[in-house]
Each structure stands twice: as C-alpha cells, then as structure tokens.
Amino acid sequence: xxxxxVQQNALVRKTGVxxxxxxxxxxxxxxRPGLSVRALGVVLSVCAWVLTGCSPLERADLVLHNGPEPExxxxxxxxGQADGRIASALxxxxxRFNPTNxxxxxxxxxxxxxxxxxxxxxxxxxxxxxWSTGEPIEAMEVVWSWRRAVTPATAADYASQFFCIRNGRxxxxxxxxxxxRLGAEALDAHTVRVxxxxxxxxxxxxAASRVFSPIPRRAVERLGDQWIRAEPxxxxxPYQLLSWRVNDRFRLRRNPQYWDAAQVTAERIDILCGDxxxxxxxxxxxxxxxxxxxxxxxxxxxxxxxxxxPDFHRFDYLGQDFIRFNTTRKPFQDARVRxxxxxxxxxxxxxxxxTRMGERPSAAVTPAGTGGYHPPAGLSYDPATARRLLAEAxxxxxxxxxxIEYTFNVGSRIYEQTGVEIQSMLREHLGIRVELRPLEWxxxxxEMSALNYDFIxxxxxxxxxxxxxxxxxxLSDSGNNRTGWKDVRYDRLLQAAAAEADPQRRLGxxxxxxxxxxxxxxxxxxxxxxxxxxxxxxxxxxxxWPNRMDEHPFFSMRRIRP
Amino acid sequence: MARVALIPVLxxxxxxxxxxxxxxxxxxxxxxxxxxxxxxxxxALKARYHWDEPLWRQYGRYLGNVMHGDLxxxxxxxxxxxxxxxxxxxxxxxxxxxxxxxVAIGLxxxxxxxxxxxxxxxxxxxxxxxxxxxxxxxxxxLGPLLVxxxxxxxxxxxxxxxxxxxNAVLPTLTLGLYFAARVARWMRExxxxxxxxxxxxxxxxxxxxxxxxxxxxxxxxxxxPVISYTGPMLADLLTGSFVVENVFQIPGTGAFFINSFxxxxxxxxxxxxxxxxxxxxxxxLFSDLLLRWVDPRVGS
Numbered sequence: 001x002x003x004x005x006v007q008q009n010a011l012v013r014k015t016g017v018x019x020x021x022x023x024x025x026x027x028x029x030x031x032r033p034g035l036s037v038r039a040l041g042v043v044l045s046v047c048a049w050v051l052t053g054c055s056p057l058e059r060a061d062l063v064l065h066n067g068p069e070p071e072x073x074x075x076x077x078x079x080g081q082a083d084g085r086i087a088s089a090l091x092x093x094x095x096r097f098n099p100t101n102x103x104x105x106x107x108x109x110x111x112x113x114x115x116x117x118x119x120x121x122x123x124x125x126x127x128x129x130x131w132s133t134g135e136p137i138e139a140m141e142v143v144w145s146w147r148r149a150v151t152p153a154t155a156a157d158y159a160s161q162f163f164c165i166r167n168g169r170x171x172x173x174x175x176x177x178x179x180x181r182l183g184a185e186a187l188d189a190h191t192v193r194v195x196x197x198x199x200x201x202x203x204x205x206x207a208a209s210r211v212f213s214p215i216p217r218r219a220v221e222r223l224g225d226q227w228i229r230a231e232p233x234x235x236x237x238p239y240q241l242l243s244w245r246v247n248d249r250f251r252l253r254r255n256p257q258y259w260d261a262a263q264v265t266a267e268r269i270d271i272l273c274g275d276x277x278x279x280x281x282x283x284x285x286x287x288x289x290x291x292x293x294x295x296x297x298x299x300x301x302x303x304x305x306x307x308x309x310p311d312f313h314r315f316d317y318l319g320q321d322f323i324r325f326n327t328t329r330k331p332f333q334d335a336r337v338r339x340x341x342x343x344x345x346x347x348x349x350x351x352x353x354x355t356r357m358g359e360r361p362s363a364a365v366t367p368a369g370t371g372g373y374h375p376p377a378g379l380s381y382d383p384a385t386a387r388r389l390l391a392e393a394x395x396x397x398x399x400x401x402x403x404i405e406y407t408f409n410v411g412s413r414i415y416e417q418t419g420v421e422i423q424s425m426l427r428e429h430l431g432i433r434v435e436l437r438p439l440e441w442x443x444x445x446x447e448m449s450a451l452n453y454d455f456i457x458x459x460x461x462x463x464x465x466x467x468x469x470x471x472x473x474x475l476s477d478s479g480n481n482r483t484g485w486k487d488v489r490y491d492r493l494l495q496a497a498a499a500e501a502d503p504q505r506r507l508g509x510x511x512x513x514x515x516x517x518x519x520x521x522x523x524x525x526x527x528x529x530x531x532x533x534x535x536x537x538x539x540x541x542x543x544x545w546p547n548r549m550d551e552h553p554f555f556s557m558r559r560i561r562p
Numbered sequence: 563m564a565r566v567a568l569i570p571v572l573x574x575x576x577x578x579x580x581x582x583x584x585x586x587x588x589x590x591x592x593x594x595x596x597x598x599x600x601x602x603x604x605x606a607l608k609a610r611y612h613w614d615e616p617l618w619r620q621y622g623r624y625l626g627n628v629m630h631g632d633l634x635x636x637x638x639x640x641x642x643x644x645x646x647x648x649x650x651x652x653x654x655x656x657x658x659x660x661x662x663x664x665v666a667i668g669l670x671x672x673x674x675x676x677x678x679x680x681x682x683x684x685x686x687x688x689x690x691x692x693x694x695x696x697x698x699x700x701x702x703x704l705g706p707l708l709v710x711x712x713x714x715x716x717x718x719x720x721x722x723x724x725x726x727x728x729n730a731v732l733p734t735l736t737l738g739l740y741f742a743a744r745v746a747r748w749m750r751e752x753x754x755x756x757x758x759x760x761x762x763x764x765x766x767x768x769x770x771x772x773x774x775x776x777x778x779x780x781x782x783x784x785x786x787p788v789i790s791y792t793g794p795m796l797a798d799l800l801t802g803s804f805v806v807e808n809v810f811q812i813p814g815t816g817a818f819f820i821n822s823f824x825x826x827x828x829x830x831x832x833x834x835x836x837x838x839x840x841x842x843x844x845x846x847l848f849s850d851l852l853l854r855w856v857d858p859r860v861g862s
Contacts, residue, residue, distance in 0.1 A: 069817070072640040079596055152602035155610060159599035174602035225610075228641050246642065246650045248724060248813035272723070274811035275821075282709060282721040283811075442589030442826050449593065479597025 060251065060270035062541070062559050065283060067294040068275040069247050074228045075210040076149045076156045081461070081550070082294050084210045086271055089239040089252055089554040091213035094123045094142065094192065095204050099556040102465065102549030104204035108137060108214070108236065108259070109192075118199030118501055123207075125190040130257040131216055131234035139186035145214040147179040154225075158211040161463065164203060166195040198498040201506070202371065202466040205549075209463065213237075238264045238555040247273055258555075265558040281306075284535050290559065291544070292535040293552060300413060303533065304356040311537040314358065315546030318462035319530030320367050320470065323422075324448070325455045327523050328484035331402055332455060335521055336393040341455070342379040342518075342525035343386035344429040345422065351528050354417045359528040364518050365474070367529035369548070371466035373507050378518040378526055383429040390430055398431025405437040408457035409444040415457055418527070448482050458482070458524065465549055467510045468497070474517055474524065485523030490516055569843045576839045577628065577832065581621055584828050591637035591826040611637060624832070633833040638825045644833035648815065652837070654724060655807070655814035658733060659799040665738025666745050666795065671788070673742070674749025675781065681754065689746060696743025705736040705809040722811040733810040737803055741795055745788055752784030759783075786857050793849025797842045 070083035075091045078084055088097075096107035109123040129137040148154055150162045150171045162168035166183025170176040183195035196203060206212060216234035220227040233241045238260070239252035250271040254264050272289065274280065277299040283289040292298055298306060306312045325332040325341075332338050347361035360368065363378025387397070395401040406422055408415045419436045426432045439447060447453055460480075462469040471494060472478060476486035493513035500506040518525060532550045543556035592613070598604035608614050612623060627634055633644035677689035699707075712732060713721035719731045756762060757780060765779045766772075804816030815834065822830040 069639070071638055074641065077640060079594065152600065152606045155598075155603055155607035157594070157596055157598050157603065159603055172603065173600045226641060245813055246639070246647055247817050248811075272811070274722075275817070276808050276811060278706070279722045279809060279811045282714065283723070286714060286717075286721050288720065288723070440589075441824060442593050443587075444589075445593040445595060446589035449597075 059288075060268040061266040062268075062291070062557065063270045063272065063289050065272045065274070065280045065289045065292045065294075065297055067273070067297040069273040072228065073250075074215075074225075075213045076145075076154060076158075076215060077225075078210060079157050082296075085293060085552075086250055087210050087213070088237065088551075089269070089271075090233070090235040090237045090241060091210070091215070092237045092258075093208045093210075093212045093214075094125070095208040096555070097205075097208050097549065097551040097553050099543060099551070099553045100545045100547065102205075102547035102551045104208045107208060108142075112204075118201075119196050121194040121196070121203065122187075123192040123194070125192065126259050127190055128259050129236070130259075131236055132240040132255045132257050133216075133232055133234040134257065135216075135218070135234065136189075137214060137236055138189045139192045140189070141217050142192050142214040143182075143184050143186045144217055146184050146212070147182050148215070148220070149211055150182055151179045156211060158209075158463075161206055161209060161211050164196050164198060164200040164206065166197050168197070199501045200498075201503055202464045202468075205464045205466075238553075239269060242268075249273060260555055264555055269554070269557075290536065290541050291557075295533045298533055298535060306535070307357055307533060312533060312535050313546050315532045315550075316360070316367070316369065316548055317530040317532035317550055318367060318370060318465060318469075318548050319459060319532075320362070320365060321418075321457070321459045321527040321530065322365055322524050323455050323527065324453075324458045324483045324524050325522070326451050326453050326484060328451055329454075331393075331395070331404065334393045336389045337395075338522040338525070339379055340386040340389040340393065340430060341426065341432075342522055343382045343389070345425055345525070345527070346381045347527055348381075349425070350418050350421055354414055354421060355528060355531075357531045357533070359531050361528050362526045364514060364526045365460070365524055366467040366470040366514060367462075370462060370470070371507075373467045373510065375467070376511060376515040376519055379522065386429055390432075395432075398433075401430075401432050403433055403435060404454040405435045406455055406457075407437040407439060407444065407447065407453045409441050410438045411441065418457070449479075451482070451484050459530075461530070467507070467514070468494070471510060471513055471517070481523075483523035485521060487516065487521060490521075565847060569840070572843065573836060573839055574625075577625065577836055578621075580832055580835045581624065581828075582617075584826075584831060585617065587826070589826055591828060593826070611635065624829075628836070633836070634829040636827055636830045638822070638827040638830065644829050647818070647830060648833055648837055651813055651815045651818070654812060655800055655803055655816065658730070658737065658803055658806070658812060658814060659796065661730060661734040662738035662741065662799050662803070663792075663796060665734055666741035666799070667788075669738070669742040670745025671749050671785075673746040675753060675776075675784075677746065677750045678753030678757065678784075679776070686750075689750070693743035693746045696739045697747075699740075701736055701740065701805045702809065704739065705732070705806055708732050708736055709809070722809075724810075724812045729810075733806050733812060736809070737799065737806045741799065744791070744795070748788050748791060749784060752787050753780060756780050756783045782856070786853065789856060790849060790853050792852070793846045796845050796849075800841060801838055 066085055067082040070078065070086055071080060072078050073083055073087045073090070075087045078087055092107045094107055094109040095104040097103070098105045108125055108129045110126045111124050113122040125137065125139055131137060146162065149156050150159050150168055152172065152174055159172045162172065162182070167176055167181045168183070171179050171182060185193050187193055214236065215227070219230040219234055223230055235241065235255055238255055238258050240255040242251040242253050244250050252269045252271065254267050255261065258264060275297070277297050280289065280292055280297045281299055284292050307314045325338045327333060342363060347363065351359045351361050362368065362375070363380060364375035366373065366375040368374055390398065406419050408419050410416070416438065423434045423436060426434050448456055460470055460473060473480040474483070474485065474490065475481065475494060476488070476491050490513055493509055493516065497506050497509040497513065500509060532546065536544060540560055541557070542560045543558045544552045592604070592607060598607065605614070612620055624634065633648070636642050636644055636647055639647065673689050673692070677686045680686050709721050709732060712718050720729050723729055762775060762779055765775045803814060804819045806812070807814045807816030818830055818834055822834060
C-alpha cells in the first residue's frame, strides 16, 4: 500500500511532466518542422494518463477528516488535540478512554489495585499485549517510557502530567537528575507499581492520555527522537501506520496484534489532513469523508445551522473562554477595576448573538460539571455595582480612565465580534473607551507571555476531567498564568486540595480557590464554556458517542454497512 | 553564462535577508499556547535546534548546512526535515502547475488564433468574452464555483483531494483558465500584428495555401510574446497555486507559503524562499534561452 501511494505520487508527477513535454513538443514541431518529438510526447502523455486513471486510491473503510497536518504524532511530544487523535489510534496506555463517557477503562492493563490511601497503584499488564511488530509489551518498557517522558532532554511539553507521580516534578524541573527515581517500578514482567505524591482522583484518566502510552524502546534506541518514522512502526493501539503523506492523509490498517483486535472492525482507515473547513464540509457532504472529528474544521459561520442537522452532534466540552487582566500595570493593577469590568459584561449577549451554539455563559474558569464539580457563579452581570466599583477606584463614570486595549488573536470571526461586543458593553456601562488590538497567533502568544497587554482573550482546554486542569494554570509559578497575578493563599488552597483524600472535601477546597480567583482577585474572568461539535452520519458510522472529553477511541469506531 | 554564475550570489543574498528579517518578527517557533512543562524542558527544546546560540553562529551553521544541501529540520513539523517536506510536496505542486500550464497553452493558443482569424466575428467576441471572464474571476471564486457545479451538483468530479486523474481535473481547470485567458489575448494580438506584416504578404504572393501561411509564417512569429511570457507564467503557476491547493486540499507546497510564517517555522520558510528563488531564476533563464532559439534576433 505504501508503494501504491508512492507510485501514485510519482505517476501524478510524471503526468505533469509528460503534459508539459507534449505541449512543448507541439510547439517545437510548429517552429522547426521535421522534429518527431511530438509523436513521442503524445505517446508518453497518453501512457501517463492511462496509468494514473487505472490505479485510483482505493477508498478506506472509514475516512476521517482530522484538521491540520499534525506537528508530530509522537505521543510523548505532541500537544495538539488533532495530533493526539492520530496517536491514539496507534498507541494505547495502561488504561484507555471509554467511548461513551470519556472515563478510563482497562487498556494494556487488564486490571489494577489502588491502595486505601489512594497513593499506590498496581497495574497488571495483559500477558498478550504486543507491539504490532510482535514483541511483547512488558512492565519494564512502560516504566522506561515514563522515565524518558520526564527527562528534560526529551523536551516533552506534557511532562507536567507526571507531576502527580512521586519525584515527577523534581525530575522535570531538573532538581533530580536521575529519572530512575520516578515513583514507578516494574515488579515483574507484567506488573507496574506507581507511587503518587498525592491521592489523584483522575490518575486512571491520566494513564489513558497520550503521554502515558508506552513507546517501543528498541525503535527509540535505534532512531532517537525520530523513532516515530520507524518502518514498520511498532504500534500498541487498534491500528498500525501504513503510510503518512504530509498535508494529505495517514493510512492506517487494523493491528492484528492488538489485544482487543476482535472488536476492531474497520480494516483500513484514512485520516485526512487539511485546514480548509469548507473543503472538509464538501468532502463530508459528498460522502468522501465519513467523520469530521474536529470542530475547528467545521465552518464556524455555519455552526448553528449545521448543529441542527441529524448528522452533526453537539455536546458540552471541557473548554472555556475567558479574559486575562494584566495585573502588573494600570488600570488593571486594581482588583476593583478588574471586578468592575467583569460585572459590566453581559455574557449571554456574546453567546446569544455571536457564538450561537448553545454555549453556557460563565464568569468562572472551570466549566460547570467538570469532574462532578460546580464552580462558583463568579461575578455576574451587574452594571450598577460595576459603576460603583469603578468610582471607588477613582474613575467615576469612567472619568480619567486611561485608554486601554483589548487584545485577541485573529483567525476567527467569533473573537473579533466578541471584542466589539466587549468594547460596546464597557462604553455603555462604564464609560470606558477600549481599542481593539487584533494580533496574529504567535505575536499574540508572545505578547501575552511577556505581559505586554491590558486585557486579553484567553482560553483553556482541560487535559483531564477535573477542575485542577483549569485551576493550576493560575498558580503563582505556572507558565500558563500570564496575568502577573500571584497569591500565596491560592497556591496553598490548591496544595491542600491535592493532599485531600476525601473527594467531596477536595472539591470544596477547589471551589474556595476558584472563588478567590474569579470573585475576589479576578486576574481572570470567564466568558463562556465551549461546545464541541463533530459530524458523522449515524446511519453510516457507529461506535462513537459525544462526551465532554471529546474522546472518540478508534477501537469502537466502525462503518455501518448498508 | 554570467547569469548562471549570478544565481548562487542571488540565493545567498535572499537567504541572508530572509534569515535576519524573519528573526526580527515578534513571536517565535517555540511560543505556544501551553507553556513548557518546566524551564529545563524549554531549554532542552531550544538547545536541540541550537536556539541557545548567538544569532551569527546560527546563521553560519545554517549557511554551512545549506551549502551541503541540508535545509535543516522543520521547527513545526517535528518529525520532518525541510528537505523531506519539500521532497514530498514539490512534485505535487509541479504536477499541478505543469498540467495547468498545459491547459493554459492548449486552450489559450487555439483560442487566440481563432479569435485573430475571425476578427470581428462571433468567434472573436466569444473568445473575448471567455478571456475577460477568465482574467476577471479570481481563483478563490472560480474554484468553489467549479466544485459546487461539477462536484456537488453534477457529481462528475471529486470535490477535493489528490491521487487520481479525476482529482486533478477541477484544480487544473481552476488554475489553468486564468492563464489560458492571458495566453489567448497575447496570441490574438500577436497574430493580428503579424498578419499585417509584409513577410506574410510575400508568403501569400508565393502562392502558399492560407493554412500553410498561417501555420508556417504567422503562428511561429506570433508565439514570440507568448514564449517570453512562459517563464513568468510557469513561475506564477508553480508559486501561485496555494489558493487552489487550499481549496482542493492538495498536498503541495502551497500550505507552507503562509502557514510556515504564521507558525514561525523559520527553516521551512527559508527553504521555501530559497527553493522558489532558484526555480524562478532557472525558469527565467529557460524562457530567455528558448526565445533566443526561436527568434535569433533576440540577444544578438
């Protein structure tokens, strides 16, 4: 199959060359009669056309559109959701995601035991677990993979997911040079023991995430950080990689060595890569694509109309849009000004007029329902109090208020219109003049990290279904904080929550922390919680369900035959 | 010969300028939405790409590698080198450009000839109308329009993707029609001018048949302006295809033209700039040489 793809490429290339040749031959002929290049040109180009016509790419059993070309599909390096989706077809963790609800279920480990204090996990690997190349997947390889992930030289951005394991943080931060001191050990070929720093109620979900997937040690030792290009690539998931053509497609084939291969019904899957939403939609409408798995590749301006169709599926998603305030400079140094702005925003206006997909307006940072948690209501819309707060801060009716800029990244109609809406609400309720400052993505990121803004659009997508994934962004030393706000009380509350073994009490402490974050100090104020969307005709594609994690594992996905 | 020798110098100037200009832009390849896990992780990443070295050193290293034909690793696509990315995508763009070139010449020249011969007649007006539309309707309108009519409504051709000749039809037409229109206009004007000239009258006076006059004495001379336009046209076809590639999701170089800048993939950006500078130089040289061969008066 790889060969056929390569051939295809080469044929198309030749066709072009031959066409050129043919035309030029024609030209020469008319210029310098007597040359018989023309005949040759005709023969060659006809051959090329016939050949390309004879071997069109066979349609795979399932065709997915996955959005832009992934930066990498190396499970230890990747950060993007679309990248992770491809990796999840090829690699599996000790646990895997349940397709119906996104919770953890047995993966490479058939079962596990958790100590009563929630600090020690014993995972029992399936003796039949194998790489697609036939070698067994053993406990030592799991531990070796995790040690590699936390070693700073690996440069894994998601190494922070290992902070919950004993010594994980110290190794990632470079305080502990010896990665073998990570709290994970192989007791025998099929048993992994993990020591956690804190009882971590979401650890089983973490173990299903990409960065926790064991990787093939031999391939890595042979090819270093380019091991993912190994041919054949040893895979542990339901599919193995057949070919990878940049900006075109990944072709996968069912992995017969997969421990649960009996459940996998699609023999071949194509994962298309492209970044034009209209094209993706055309392909879907034309039946060439069975599933569009990323909301970003569904045309935003058609979102509300498409969501009403039976083959588009809408669901509450683990993501939040918010505004960051720069707490290091005027006027947002003053918490009263931040609170005033937060209270002058009628968020339902944004969700009703602009996003229009049934997003939930929210002044908090954690989406409601994350890990069974309910965030504080935050500072709700109250223009009178907002005006009073602004006057207290020394700007009655907005008098003397400096000119401020609202920064956002370009590329979406929604961000721009939200900016305009914020501009008009603040003028209306507080008498504040706001300039809009649209920035291209990388400049926006650089300016945000450098705290070179007044207030700025922000968003976050949770890595696991627990409020901690949102709240730890705003720890004093977090690289994701980007507001200049530091509060030792907040840091202590999160520490206390992490150490708390009782789940309900833990959520209570987190709620206290979030109240401090979005009601009292307000370095950040929420706008709305995200809504996910995917496209799949339920008469054609089965085995996928909407869930908050937006996890749609490949092992259950199947094409329904008419 | 002097022009051939100039090419490497030009490439060096282009490489140097773009290297330093790119670095002056705010934001870098390692600015991401998610902060790195720790400073050590960030440092390790930067060290891998020699980002921790002074700029002049990075520049020296880059030039040295380029001399050896190595355009470096892509800073965005972590499992691909720039050579690898160009190697995978350039042939596709060349194929698309080549086929569109075929459409431009194959449709443009006969249309131009026809219009000139039937000057003032219905064929001329029809050709003029067609070329006007061809020149005026931008690719990003024509492409989706063809997709809508021939792809979604009539279902004659696939709406996107790349792999079989059916896939190639709509993008080739989209890209080729504009240039076919240009070629037709050049050809028509060239023909009309030549038809008036004295050597055509001489040819007719010799008693040659009208077909022979047109084929032997008019078309070849009228082709001269078209040929001098082929160099820039080929360049436009090969570099200007990014809209078409985006609309039809074709795995060519088009995607990298804009995206490699937006993602600050400096090495990929530089690779594209260098590759296309070289291509433009070669194509211009090629069309000049061709012109000289067709019309010995040129350059003498």
